[in-house]
Amino acid sequence: MTKTPDINIVVDKFRAVEHADIAINGITVVAGENGSGKSSISKLLYFLYRTVAGYDNIVKSKLLYDLRDVAQLLDIMFQEYRTSETSDIKEGNRRYSLTLRKSLLESDHLEIEVYKWLEAINIVENYYKDSENNKINPIKQNRIYRILLDILKPKEHELNMTESFEALRIFVQEQFSLAQTNIRNRPTSIFIEELIELFSKEDLPQKFEVLEYGSPIVALDSEQLSIPYNIQNAIYIDSPIIFYGDGSNNEHWDDLLELMQKPSNENSNIANLINTEIIKGQVTADDSIYATEGYKFLRNDGQIFNLLDVATGIKSFSILQLLLKNGSINEKTLMIIDEPESHLHPQWIIEYARIVVLLNKHLGVKFFLATHNPDMVSAIRYISEKEGTLEKVNFYLAEQSDEKFKYNYKSLNTDIEPIFASFNIALERINQYGI
């Protein structure tokens, strides 16, 4: 009996992908022409696991977004509160909404957080009503009233102040209640919203399904997202240029940069191997306002460089080294890497492949690699065989379907010949020039 794959990704009719049924057991390598949909699958996979693994956080972020105007109103009112009280209390008030927001994102108990928000509304309502002491003058009162109405957008009748604050409390309670329901039920719609943000509504896959041990855990047409077991976090690397990418508006770059800035205190054999055998040095991430300027490359001869100034190949390995040292990579991690060979000398392509195989073998890290490079394909194939992990390696080739610009992903298991046949077309072309 054929062993059921740990993970199966099924994609139908999505951009250039006509059909793909891709297994991830350890290392999955996908090859194919430019424009055959490899990166589209990579992104789909990344944002899926980003959503399902960070589901609660996404719901909380959405909740915070929906409460953004309420938070701003609280900020305004605390600022407007003219008081005779001590500056310490004023400082406390200024931080009130910031603390609320931070606490919401970090909390696992929204049922507690909602009361903090309601309490804050009570406080500002009392400030507002405290006109006897003239804490807020009438002009400012009117402004706040207008803001309240803007948030609540009452349809049927104009609310008075008391009604407005009551309506605001109900609004906040409803938003929290919706978020709690979403966390409880894990509706697929949250993931679909993420995809629409990424790809646009017309561009969603006709079918997208993820199976774990043969059982569906995610399907666009099912109501709920299951909790994955095998993969708990995904990391997407598509270019070592990321170090220049602060403020790039690329969500996956922002995610990766944030991950790389986590403090490093893990002792990793493979990070050490990257240091001693490959890049001859190590990278550190300093605390810095400008994160990308905070990376230093400490070469083993004692020289220190800004990482932005070192060879791009060193940056490629630095990403892995940093993630290993700060414990971001473990047996539940899916590393999605687009063209890992980019910017690497052929010798380092082999070393990169070796690191991938060793991470899979020793840490159980899973990989989804999209590549155009024969040495990368060969090295993954033969180093895995040598390390005794070939049974967890799967190769795929995107082959053009009957329809132009559409591709089917053919499973090759461990046979890399068809990938080489496709690469060798280039050699035939070169030979035509008699070189």
Next chain:
Amino acid sequence: MKYSKQATVAYAGALGKEECLEPLNDFIIREGYSEGDLGFVADDELIDMDCVEHIIASYEKRSPSKSMDSSFIADNDEVVFMEFRFNYQNLKNLDRQKLIDKVKGSTIALSNPTNLHKKYYFVFNSNLKQQAISRLNRMNPMIPQNYIAVDMKDVMDLFFSPETPSTHPSS
């Protein structure tokens, strides 16, 4: 251009190396071929170039030089060299200089024939052929373009089948 048994046997005779003739089917099995019967004629024979080189080396009291595995004569009287690389390790050990030395050694063993076919064939298992093509083409320094990686199906199509399909490597 096709294999000629008559010319091959005659050439071995002219070299005085009839003992180096060996049926093709036996030859490739001895070299590790295991991909099934492609329909080669049972009594078609190749010249074992290692055998030729050993006889010459023994006569000249020297160590044998590197040589291609086999040769045969085509129906246009050209000498065709073929090296069999059916084992996985043979892909791993593709060394540019060794391949060049093999061609050189066998060319000398045949006294630098003027009718040597312009392409030298290196025959791999079909599940390694494309990788071999890639490796040969990407050697640095580049190996001459007339060093060709093929599989036994290509050999059959090129030299042993009645008609040459248009898709195989050109002969």
